[in-house]
Amino acid sequence: MRALFLFLTLLLAGPLQANPFDVKPDFLPVNQAFVLSHDRQADGQMRLFFQIKQGYYLYQKRLKFDGLPAEQQPQLPPALNHHDEFFGDSAVYRDQLELLIPANAKGQLRLGWQGCADAGLCYPPQTTAIDLGGSVAPAADQASDQALASNLQQGNLAWGLLAFFGLGLLLAFTPCSLPMLPILAGLVLGNGASARRGWLLAGVYVLSMALVYAALGVVAALLGASLQAWLQQPWLLGSLAALFVVLALPMFGAFELQLPAALRDRLDRAGQGTRGGNLYGAALLGALSGLLLGPCMTAPLAGALLYIAQSGDVLQGALVLFSLGLGMGVPLLLLVTLGNRYLPRPGAWMNLVKGVFGFVFLAMALYTLRSLLPQALLLALSGAWLIALAWAAWPALQRMPALRALPLLGALWGGLLLVGAAAGGDDLWQPLRPFAGGSGPAAVQPAEDAFVTVSRPEDLQRELDAAKARGQWVMLDYYADWCVSCKVMEKKVFARADVHTSLAGVHLLRLDVTANTPASQALLQRYQVPGPPSIIWVGPEGDERRARRITGEVDAAAFLQHWTQTRSQG
Template sequence: MRHTRSAATVMAALFLMLAGMIPVQAAIDQSDFLSPEEAFQYELVPDGDQYRLAWDIADDYYLYRKRMTVTGQDAEPASVSYPEGEIITDEYFGESEVYYGQAEVLIDPGEARTLELSWQGCADKGLCYPPQSATVTLDGKTASPDDGDGGNPNAEQAGGAAPQAEDEYLASSLADSSLAWNLALFFGLGLLLVFTPCVLPMVPILSAVIVGSQAARGQAFWPSLIFVVTMAATYAVLGAAAGLIGANLQAAFQVPLFIGGLAVLFVLLALSMFGVYELQLPAFIRERLEAMNGRQTGGHLGGAALMGFFSALLASPCMTAPLAGALLYIAESGDALNGGLGLFALGLGMGAPLVAFGTLGASFLPKPGAWMNGVKAVFGVILLGTAVWFLERILPDHVVMALWGILAVIVSALALNAVRHATLAEPARALAAALALVVGLWGGLMLVGAAGGGSALYSPLTPFVGSSEPAASTGETDDGMAGFEVIKSPSDLDQAVARAGEQGRWTLLEFYADWCITCEVIEEEVFGDPQVQKALADVQLLQADVTANDRTDQALMDELQVVGPPTIMLIGPDGQERRGYRVTGEISSDAFLERLSATGASSL
């Protein structure tokens, strides 16, 4: 996880590669390595009342002791005895206990009849494989590898394959599948991410680019395409670099200075929409672009590329299973080329509907004229709202409410001005003016409430109105997060899991950050769901707040192979995570309840 490559060098090389200017070879030629099935073969055989899990490890390869687990699906094994390994200083996980050559694990299954095996290994030459898993049914017979199963007996004996988490599956796909399949897979996954809180804010940004440059019929395709390709390329470069250097892609762009800078940028763009000034690139750049664009407005494609770059930064705080899978693959294999191309395809998938929206939306617009001043004002308001949305991550709640109040007053003033100049029938004019006044009045109430320390947009005067009964008397919480205990370090986690294990309880660990957009959605829609709260009644609830992304946070994420929030882990009473049920990114309450039920952790 910890590479010494220069981030600047990696990003520059990948950028040139994606642009097709120079050939860049993968950091590691995977054809020089064995497949994981060939490198790590095992045999599970009866040994009296126990079973012996015998590992045959290829020369110059090794297995991690800490990544090797044996758990039961129907009941936990009575005991599992691991041999003593060799201590090495590993490039990926630091000082680690590993097995070379042969390793034998003695298992007393007790009442268990189905075992889940998991393991992870690396090659001495630098390639680290994704985690592997298998399910084995114990029937008293020798469980030996089949010819076609690469040492995994589960294909013939297991009642069903062990579940594999989405990020693991995608990391394995990048390692084992063809480039064409990987690109198609990640492009399709990008399409599925279009309607997430991360991609939707790009719609008004792209619309502002097109409307602000007065693209007419037939002229919107190229700026839309440039916007999306730049966004995808930036997304891929940042992701590949983050995977190589072991950095958290999300936290890297959540420092107040960066967020504040982006907010200022959107305010400046909004002011140009309002006609305060005309925002253009320098003349020497604009002249070059005019030669490229032909009839396009000067700076049009350049502005689209610039906004595509910033939109990629906008999307970077959203952790999803495809992103986590690609980063996991890059970090473990060092193969920035295939991982980066996967992320590039993911970005194109996310942006393809934006190209259609930008192109078809512009084609339905009438010819540029005075009406566009009103449209530009609307997009100016949207850009201001985007700036406030950014600032929500770093500003106190009452300040954020004040900003929304100011925006509401601005909207009211713009609407009243539009009504005054519009050609409307008198009743319609009166109705529009009344609605504009209501918006302005509500904005004023939000400013008053913010001055009193309030933060509720829909009840801004709450600080000045007494409550008839204490909130705690209802026995309910607003977001379902009151039962979560915050932990910080790996030792905190170990102690909490051990405490729950002594009581025979499961543990749920959620990785959260203030700047994580999807985390807020999960807390409201999943952990705030009464059915989910009932299902988690007997589960120990832990939250790892990694907002600061300091060394302790990074150590905990490295320890558990967590790329970033939101990530939800389910840990059994035996202290072992059920890795196949890990959640990365957004999930619905129904899907989460299904996972809980499948693990046996649910109280329902």
């Protein structure tokens, strides 16, 4: 999936940036060919320094200092004469370039630049946003989210919509989006909709989800991580879980979900001849899916939010996120509606389907509450769910003896979950871990003991300065109590012994933004992080390795590979 995502990003980056140059594999990445650093001088001036690799050069005329008045523009040093096929005779800089911004310059500087290689490659224009008050968001080291934001800014709307539609197609198959599939399947298949009616129901579902997703993205860009925190409020998650339970009960025949009789009769007369599902229910479930997916931070979403925040173009940002939402919904629409054509006609088997999706809705209720419930209680409820599912499935499989092993296994695993929960366990896949000692690469270590927790910008700066003085690497882990993926990584990644060993000598800082206070917002703005989980690597000299940033949840193997590559590149 990650390979497909990178392929699509590179494929669409050319049209987005209108720079169709052929990047050969023997050329350095732009962030390695032109290494940009910055520091505040003793006299208050901001020093910008480009270290340019041999065989590469920067164009003088491509240097832009947007946000600075003419009197505060830095004086450009003498340049070398150069002739190439891209821009003809030009003034260029080689080896290094130093620029000084006056001490009285305030606000945000948008530094633009472009460079080429002697061997015949010209890189796309680059943009770096620098807060002259001290915090920097280096776009020179562009990772996927920053590159997407830059592409949107430099490209046209049509290509931007196409790019994010394609990214949505990929995101539809990630763990963040897959919970939508049983919801949509339950809506269409569980109501015995015809193929035509299925298309209509699924279309309304996807359209509603995409609209909510776009609205959430715009609000998130305006509020930053505030939206993530708001969507994780206990009352909202509890309400969503209760709604899923209510939706599950009719599937078991507990009652019928119906509108008032007078309104129902009018709707029946208006839609006479239509069967198989309710459009209002489809819209409601689509909106719920958008709400569930809103807090899920991924690189494409981070890139879109970063673009909206930087440009202030809310309309274009909404359209981009709407396109992303449509892309996420199309595979689900095709899977359900096309699959529906090969199912038998509605009949007694539909009661079985309804029962299955009743259990799916109950599972969604547990999924929604996973960040609120104690881990042991979540384990116990999951075990009870499995046992109930096995009990219900046993008589349904009486004519298929070979398949009766499945509910038996489910009941057995559910029992193990209950036993593990009673012993204080918290792992769905290793419920009996409390009864066994751990050793080896996956042995659990107390992750919180390895981190220094920081919740204020001044504390972060103090820790960064101390690490720089020691010449020490720093890892910044953006964390919040309401961030489910943060807790998963804490248990599955940072608690592993091999991860601890790999990070030996690294100063580990946990940036706690749970409270969503002004201090939390300042921590997020320091490196323009859309929300947790995000991992920032800061080198021994004090500069972030922007290209190696991790946005969203990763497993231990991916984390270790990422850190190994970051460390090897220096």
